[in-house]
Amino acid sequence: MKILVAVKRAIDYNVKARPKSDGTGVDLANVKMSMNPFDEIAVEEALRLQEAGKVTEVVAISIGPTACQETLRTAMAMGADRGILVQTDDEVQPLAVAKLLQALVAKEAPGLVILGKQAIDDDSNQTGQMLAGLLGWPQGTFAAKIDVGEGTVEVKREVDGGLQTVALKLPAIVTADLRLNEPRYVKLPNIMKAKKKQLDVVSPADLGVDITPRLKLVKVAEPPARAGGVKVADVQELVAKLRNEAKVI
Amino acid sequence: MEREAMEFDVVIVGGGPAGLATAIRLRQLAVQHDHELTVCLIEKGSEVGAHILSGAVMEPRALNELIPEWRTLGAPLHTSVTDDRFLFLTARRALRLPTPPPMHNEGNYIVSLGNVCRWLAQQAEAAGVEIYPGFAAAEVLYHADGRVKGVATGDMGRTKEGAEGPNFAPGMELHAKQTIFAEGCRGSLTKTLFERFDLRRDIDPQVFCLGVKELWEVRPEQHRLGRVIHTIGWPVDQATYGGSFLYHLENNLVSVGFVLGLGYENPYLSPFEEMQRFKTHPAMRETFAGARRVAYGARAISAGGFQSIPKLTFPGGLLVGDGAGFLNLPKIKGSHTAMKSGMTAAESVFKLLRAGEQAGTEAIDYLHRLKNTWLWDELYRVRNIKPAFRWGLWLAIAYGAIDTYLFRGKAPWTLRHKADHTSLKPAALCKPIDYPKPDGVLTFDKLSSVFLSNTNHEENQPCHLTLKDASVPTRLNLEVYAGPEQRYCPAGVYEFVEESGSKHLQINAQNCVHCKTCDIKDPSQNIHWVTPEGGGGPNYPNM
């Protein structure tokens, strides 16, 4: 079985995003970019399945500008066998990403596609579900644990208030949550080896996908500062306020 | 422990201007002479530029020599200095003084040195240098006979207690015929080399300054593209060496910083607070009206100059850049000298390797070559300016004028330096300094500042700020010096915390911005800064 893993180049999680002063977008000039952390977990999971002998090939896919090749090289340095870049300088929104991945699934015929549950830039949390919908495949989102069996995959999902287990028919889509695993460190010799691994570049047009945005960014701003509230005199007053005013207990 | 090893002709430690210039020059020479040469550069920051912090006004002299076509190659030197001011500040007033000659900036550029390094790294990779950011050189490796064999990168995935965690990945040995240390000011391996090869014998101790810097996006009406302002005087007293810089660069950005000599005496002094206070000066605060602070960071620089330059070579390796102390303090610039030292070292090393010298030879002609460059002359001429500041600001200025104009830097004497960690006076003899509270608009507290350095360290790893004796912080530092590490650290790493009646030192290693001040200023040199896991530390954008 082959696994496709989608990896996004996103702002590094240590870097604080800041809106441009004209509100047209987020200032990313000379900002450190990395692989989206949830995608790193997705790659790690694919590699563990491969190391467990359940998977024959792990193919990493990224979509975006040339610089995304670095992200693919990172995935290959972790251990992915090869990479595919769908290269475009245009904005690609989740629906278009899902369509591009759908086209690549048709070409590569994987048994499983693993994605991060969301990217830490647009925080959409959509692509995996959309891809599953377009393919008519089952989906195991927010995965905390996955077990690949014969023709099925069992996914333990992080849901509100607990864990839910579902069994999915293969082929299937899985999206990785934080607790699925802890990604490995990339080793220096593997970075060198990754430079020689196969990396194919295609365009959205090659895949026959229209990536025209469906959402228009009107503006961005810093979130309004939170105003301080009131001081309460004692615990009784606090409990009363929480019950009657805030209604949260 | 078994570690994998890899062989290169040259390994360079550090991706700053010195290391990158060395790498580029080496590959240029290799191509020029059609000589096979593998060059590997490692950098502890998550990417090249992530740990670079500088003013910066850049003198393009070395760059012109290294990459003459830099303009067409898109080097990020966009803003020429067009207006150069030198001010003396009192608490309320600003007096314009004639700009001292070393500080003249005709032909220079206001830059983000981090972005210059990002660009240099692209040039280096294009020239065939292998660059690996995110890997810290944690250990110098030696041959049995004592020659330097290379370096080892740090282990990844050790727990707080030092045990191998679930994702443990051992470090890697990088062997080279020549290893070049370009770690920047107070490099942690360079420090061990000083001892091992006795490189600092018969020279002055190195002295240092700490630069605390902020980047602001100001309102267009407050912006004066190309303006450079330096100040001396307030808020520090005349006995303390310190001054500010304020540069207007592209995109309505203003780079503002305060540079303070670490030879200060009062343990109550806080370089961070001086920087905050500086911005409130009537002549300064207007610039920041309605502006937004976008980045923060700090870094120590070497200030000893000529008389503190150590022996530069040893079998199998050499030192370049500010780790060796090539910064020109009166000029307050070091990137051009760092690059020049790297280029010169590259020439020596290349000659050696081309002649087929075996691994571990000493590139002794590096020093001779350096002596014939403008770098040597430049540092020699200004050597007496900084040490004269021990007489106070006014005498130092007067002396500086005599030394510069009368002797043209060639006075028949050399003033000496005294190590910074010896200068603190006991707290009992000093007056606490009452710094104003931050207003959250123009002035800030340390933690909200550190937040803007984007620094982080994986939490579960051994603390990279090691103490030789764990009792010193309370027994000596707190008792005698009122805990100066709480104040000289610009990142809030050191805190004295009270727990059940007694105080102990809490080290918040995650906050560290790798400025190295603690390693320098601790009165008994009890703090030893070692490299944390590669990729940790600040992630400076545009600094």
Next chain:
Amino acid sequence: MGALVIAEHNNTVLNIATLNAVAAASKLGTVDILVAGHQCQAVAAAAAQVTGVTKVLHADAPHYAHGLAENLAPLVVSLATNYQHLLAAATTNGKNVMPRIAALLDVAQLSDIIGVVSDDTFVRPIYAGNVVATVQSLDRIKAITVRTTGFDPVAATGGAGTIETVAAGPDLGLSQFKGEELTKSTRPELAAANRIVSGGRGIGSAENFAIIEKLADVLGAAVGASRAAVDAGYVPNDYQVGQTGKVVAPELYIAIGISGAIQHLAGMKDSKVIVAINKDEEAPIFQVADYGLVGDLFKEVPALIDALSK
């Protein structure tokens, strides 16, 4: 052309997050609710009572029992052409199913909205809440998930909606519910918790952290900690609020002995209601707290536990 809200429920009780989604939908036009489940008549009846609801669409079949997206999405798609807006609360269920619906309809989705500007333009946080984006949808149907803390819930009663049964779609047999472990006895996971009690350096020791855990248990809350408390070794580092993936936005966040360093604030400032208990009345945490109590935590927290246990 109104809005259709997908109800969140467990076949017996309507989840209150639905009321927040209805609140957002009410700003857009008439509101219908889809209750798809198994033997969930009670939920349909409750949904009809919700203020502002015109019509309840009730689909009942065993394969809707657990709200699995594979079967639910086609059902919603079959009803969607009558609506301009499809909404669900941004719970794990809503987040799971809505993008699948959007893809099947070939429309974009707006995730986690916290504000409605007009019928096609919405406000949503991006970059872990560090940036707020105003986004316009160019599609005819707008698929939306609603961040519950962004909208006050409508009243659960007072409405008079009609209930209409809709035919169930087929069981596609792609996925199968195997079981769930709900954290009733154990504490909820930090990242997904509705309520969080966090302790800071002020707690003083690892042993003292028991007091935080006790309060959390009384409230059914998750336990968090500030970086300072983690650094001081009181709790393991996965308790730390603000690190990767641990940006939290619960309904109720109680910060105890936490000064409110920016690193911590960045991790929890999107919480709906923030309570701070700290002896230092100048602590920055009070600048963001809705309710601040200045006092000794070792006195106030036990008192709070007592008051809440009654």
